[in-house]
Amino acid sequence: MNDSIKIILVDDEILFRKGISFLLEREENIDVVFEASNGEELIAYLNQSATKPDIIIMDLKMPILNGVEATKIIRKNFPEIKIIALTSYDTKSFVANMIQIGAVAYLIKNSTPKDLLHTINQVFLKGFFYNENVLQTIKETIISSKKSKSNLEGSFLSPREIEILQLICMQKTTIEIAEELFLSPRTVEGHRNNLLxxxxxxxxxxxxVYAIQNEIAVLTI
Known part of the structure; x- marks a missing residue:
């Protein structure tokens, strides 16, 4: 399908990875385009293949090149690719670190198949998805180390940009934001690009994360 969600799975536990692949391939709107057992295999594929994924589901503890370091490389070289961290680690500091280096969602390995599919579809639709536990971690951990708000003085962000940023933090899509503010989706995209x-x-x-650090918005699910 041309409009299918292209997925790459990266996990050194072969049986677990094949189980996830089997689950995803049963979905009509999902296409698993590649599997890797470590970050090095993943980066090599991305550098060589013309087919880029929409989403990478990334294990974090892997040999050779782990998921944390691979995420940093992908965020720098392939920023359009969304990364869902899938791991056994759920400590607050670990979750906060993964969000700050570029993961757009965070799932624990004992999550249900329903949770995984929901997260994939939300990330594809909205660009990120944080469940209640991750939102709480962001509030508790990232706010505590927030930046100075001095760069928000004057006209750094326009009132309209702040309004759109707040709606983004409510996990609304571009179309939903456009309808709520009586704007065209193209205009909303323009404001979003300016915000970036x-x-x-x-x-x-x-x-x-920026909005939370600077107390521009309160995250909700």
């Missing part, structure tokens, strides 16, 4: 440039964020998840 002004805040030096690489993706929508980065905008959300």
């Amino acid at each position: 440039l002004k805040t030096e964020s690489r993706n929508i998840a980065g905008l959300v």
Whole structure:
């Protein structure tokens, strides 16, 4: 399908990875285009293949090149690709670190298939998805180390940009934002791109973290 969600699975546990692949391939709107057992295999594929995924489901603890380091490389070289961290680790500091380096969603390995599919579809639709536990971690961990708000003085962000940023943090899609503000989707996209440039964020998840750090919005699910 041309409009299918292209997925790459990266996990060194072969049986677990094949189980996820089997689950995803049963979905009509999902296409698993590649599987890798470590970050090095993943980066090699991305550098060589013309087919880029929409989403990478990334294990974090892997040999050779782990998921944390691979995420940093992908965020720098392929910022349009969304990364869902899938791991056994759920400590607050670990979750916060993964969000800050570029993961747009975070799932624990004992999540249900329903949770995984929901997360994939939400990430594809909105650019990120944080469940209640991740939102709480962002509030508790990232706010505590927030940046100075001095860069928000004057006209750094326009009232309209702040309004759109707040709606993004409510996990609304571009079309939903456009309808709520009586704007065209193209106009909303323009404001969103300006927000990315002004805040030096690489993706929508980065905008959300920025908004929380600077107390522009309160995240809701």
